[in-house]
Amino acid sequence: xxxxxxxxxxxxxxxxxxxxxxxxxxxxxxxxxxxxxxxxxxxxxxxxxxxxxxxxxxxxxxxxxxxxxxxxxxxxxxxxxxxxxxxxxxxxxxxxxxxxxxxxxxxxxxxxxxxxxxxxxxxxxxxxxxxxxxxxxxxxxxxxxxxxxxxxxxxxxxxxxxxxxxxxxxxxxxxxxxxxxxxxxxxxxxxxxxxxxxxxxxxxxxxxxxxxxxxxxxxxxxxxxxxxxxxxxxxxxxxxxxxxxxxxxxxxxxxxxxxxxxxxxxxxxxxxxxxxxxxxxxxxxxxxxxxxxxxxxxxxxxxxxxxxxxxxxxxxxxxxxxxxxxxxxxxxxxxxxxxxxxxxxxxxxxxxxxxxxxxxxx
Amino acid sequence: xxxxxxxxxxxxxxxxxxxxxxxxxxxxxxxxxxxxxxxxxxxxxxxxxxxxxxxxxxxxxxxxxxxxxxxxxxxxxxxxxxxxxxxxxxxxxxxxxxxxxxxxxxxxxxxxxxxxxxxxxxxxxxxxxxxxxxxxxxxxxxxxxxxxxxxxxxxxxxxxxxxxxxxxxxxxxxxxxxxxxxxxxxxxxxxxxxxxxxxxxxxxxxxxxxxxxxxxxxxxxxxxxxxxxxxxxxxxxxxxxxxxxxxxxxxxxxxxxxxxxxxxxxxxxxxxxxxxxxxxxxxxxxxxxxxxxxxxxxxxxxxxxxxxxxxxxxxxxxxxxxxxxxxxxxxxxxxxxxxxxxxxxxxxxxxxxxxxxxxxxx
Numbered sequence: 023x024x025x026x027x028x029x030x031x032x033x034x035x036x037x038x039x040x041x042x043x044x045x046x047x048x049x050x051x052x053x054x055x056x057x058x059x060x061x062x063x064x065x066x067x068x069x070x071x072x073x074x075x076x077x078x079x080x081x082x083x084x085x086x087x088x089x090x091x092x093x094x095x096x097x098x099x100x101x102x103x104x105x106x107x108x109x110x111x112x113x114x115x116x117x118x119x120x121x122x123x124x125x126x127x128x129x130x131x132x133x134x135x136x137x138x139x140x141x142x143x144x145x146x147x148x149x150x151x152x153x154x155x156x157x158x159x160x161x162x163x164x165x166x167x168x169x170x171x172x173x174x175x176x177x178x179x180x181x182x183x184x185x186x187x188x189x190x191x192x193x194x195x196x197x198x199x200x201x202x203x204x205x206x207x208x209x210x211x212x213x214x215x216x217x218x219x220x221x222x223x224x225x226x227x228x229x230x231x232x233x234x235x236x237x238x239x240x241x242x243x244x245x246x247x248x249x250x251x252x253x254x255x256x257x258x259x260x261x262x263x264x265x266x267x268x269x270x271x272x273x274x275x276x277x278x279x280x281x282x283x284x285x286x287x288x289x290x291x292x293x294x295x296x297x298x299x300x301x302x303x304x305x306x307x308x309x310x311x312x313x314x315x316x317x318x319x320x321x322x323x324x325x326x327x328x329x330x331x332x333x334x335x336x337x338x339x340x341x342x343x344x345x346x347x348x349x350x351x352x353x354x355x356x357x358x359x360x361x362x363x364x365x366x367x368x369x370x371x372x373x374x375x376x377x378x379x380x381x382x383x384x
Numbered sequence: 385x386x387x388x389x390x391x392x393x394x395x396x397x398x399x400x401x402x403x404x405x406x407x408x409x410x411x412x413x414x415x416x417x418x419x420x421x422x423x424x425x426x427x428x429x430x431x432x433x434x435x436x437x438x439x440x441x442x443x444x445x446x447x448x449x450x451x452x453x454x455x456x457x458x459x460x461x462x463x464x465x466x467x468x469x470x471x472x473x474x475x476x477x478x479x480x481x482x483x484x485x486x487x488x489x490x491x492x493x494x495x496x497x498x499x500x501x502x503x504x505x506x507x508x509x510x511x512x513x514x515x516x517x518x519x520x521x522x523x524x525x526x527x528x529x530x531x532x533x534x535x536x537x538x539x540x541x542x543x544x545x546x547x548x549x550x551x552x553x554x555x556x557x558x559x560x561x562x563x564x565x566x567x568x569x570x571x572x573x574x575x576x577x578x579x580x581x582x583x584x585x586x587x588x589x590x591x592x593x594x595x596x597x598x599x600x601x602x603x604x605x606x607x608x609x610x611x612x613x614x615x616x617x618x619x620x621x622x623x624x625x626x627x628x629x630x631x632x633x634x635x636x637x638x639x640x641x642x643x644x645x646x647x648x649x650x651x652x653x654x655x656x657x658x659x660x661x662x663x664x665x666x667x668x669x670x671x672x673x674x675x676x677x678x679x680x681x682x683x684x685x686x687x688x689x690x691x692x693x694x695x696x697x698x699x700x701x702x703x704x705x706x707x708x709x710x711x712x713x714x715x716x717x718x719x720x721x722x723x724x725x726x727x728x729x730x731x732x733x734x735x736x737x738x739x740x741x742x743x744x745x746x
Binding site: 284288291292294295296298300301359375 | 660663664
């Protein structure tokens with residue numbers, strides 16, 4: 023399979039179509055795994071890395087989980103393809119910057135990915151749309167067991183899975199959810215939420231990982247600690263906090279709609295009008311506008327069918343995707359023109375906004 | 385005729401529908417006239433003012449120009465009706481603040497107005513849509529002659545028409561045009577234009593007269609001097625300057641479209657989308673948005689039929705009109721909601737924006 027097919031496979035999006043709690047965009051779990059008696063990628067030479075890569079790939083290619091999967095060496099990908107895959111959250115920036123021997127496997131529905139020779143020998147990840155830790159954990163746990171049946175993991179009964187970076191020791195698991203919190207942002211309550219989350223040993227990041235700005239009111243919340251608790255306890259604690267945040271977000275929206283409905287309708291109406299008519303849109307503005315359209319779906323002002331389209335565009339409006347779709351490298355200024363055109367086209371047939379009281383907005 | 389009919393008479397708008405040079409919204413000439421041996425309104429007592437009012441009204445009611453005209457005493461109008469008439473430019477704020485005996489006559493097509501007992505005994509004005517000094521002058525001159533045939537004007541062969549304020553002595557004429565100059569505003573050339581205009585002895589004001597902000601990129605340009613030149617020379621000089629400004633505006637637009645078409649399309653597209661979808665709009669923002677729609681008509685992005693609708697809304701989005709239409713006094717904050725709703729409704733069926741290259745904007 024070609025990388026272009028992976029990038030352009032809309033089926034993967036549709037199959038993962040959002041269900042359940044609308045505030046949660048996606049659920050993700052990743053496990054770091056290393057093989058015994060083999061140096062970590064950062065300490066290994068090219069021959070060792072390539073040897074590890076072959077060994078792992080041989081195992082993965084034989085697993086039911088990876089039937090119909092695709093496998094790509096990073097060195098075979100263009101700069102732009104790497105950029106797009108990072109924006110898609112399929113692979114990490116670290117993997118694209120890794121030395122010879124770095125590769126990744128991706129299942130047909132793109133729900134399972136194994137990065138080989140990133141910081142650890144293997145970074146296994148499972149992603150699901152919506153709020154879905156149970157099935158995500160079940161899937162990745164079974165996948166991990168299947169791999170472990172064929173490979174000797176570096177594991178200590180005292181400190182758990184051994185990892186290149188000590189912050190991952192223990193479960194070596196990072197569980198996270200992507201939350202859409204426009205209500206808390208508009209109410210200016212996010213500082214308080216971040217403090218609360220941090221105090222509970224969890225981390226808050228933006229849509230594009232560590233240090234990225236929380237554009238589009240999207241926040242990624244994950245466990246910080248990997249030591250001293252088993253996977254299920256970590257997930258249970260994370261889910262508890264997420265549920266509290268979801269409740270706060272719902273409450274913030276209710277309060278906003280009660281106290282200043284016109285303000286919300288105005289923000290959403292303007293976002294709608296601008297997305298359909300602007301000719302210059304930065305990626306940051308696109309995120310804010312899309313965030314408001316997503317809120318409009320939540321509030322029943324746009325049909326539920328629009329949600330998937332909006333969610334896709336959070337990713338497809340990023341600089342890499344814009345250039346990929348344009349099939350040429352374009353300057354940042356021109357990207358804003360191209361992005362606006364893409365959005366005008368994508369949302370040309372968007373349904374009319376309908377207001378709470380049944381009034382149709384023009 | 386009731387004042388409500390004058391205010392709501394859409395026929396008056398339609399009959400005055402814009403023709404010719406689109407950069408000029410309207411042409412206006414007003415003459416100050418006083419009757420011999422009668423104190424100016426500011427020096428007269430109530431009996432004298434009422435006597436003058438009766439005398440003038442008797443004459444006007446007999447003139448062909450005023451057949452089917454309406455006549456209103458300021459004291460019979462509510463605060464809100466006065467406010468609306470000022471926003472319509474039918475009468476001046478000074479007239480509404482004048483003492484007993486202040487009234488005005490307005491012709492059926494609202495093109496001719498006589499204010500009685502404002503600063504002078506009579507302020508006669510003629511208005512036409514578009515750039516039309518020739519017919520405006522012809523009309524008001526003939527009307528003035530007709531009045532003069534029945535009343536003795538205070539006139540000196542040395543200093544011309546005698547007026548309450550010495551700045552009006554001479555012709556006692558103020559000729560003005562309302563220009564829409566978004567190109568010069570966007571190019572930040574208006575400071576230069578204002579300096580040039582002032583040096584030529586002309587005055588630049590905003591849409592709502594002396595001291596008002598130039599909202600919606602609309603500027604009123606008029607003669608400053610009334611002494612030492614006859615009416616036709618003043619108008620000729622004014623027209624010469626206006627033609628130069630019109631050329632500069634056209635040039636500014638060409639340059640903007642050549643250098644940064646996307647910027648113009650973006651501004652217009654956003655204005656279009658916001659007008660059709662926002663829920664909170666201040667009168668100042670409404671003016672800017674309407675200004676961009678008007679530019680869209682000029683650029684062929686909206687059909688010519690939309691021009692009259694846009695031009696009307698420059699006036700109808702003002703606070704007095706908003707309250708008048710709402711038929712109740714509403715707080716400034718709620719006015720913004722009401723204004724947005726009016727605009728959404730008014731422009732719900734506005735044609736799609738079409739771009740220069742034939743592409744239809746969403």
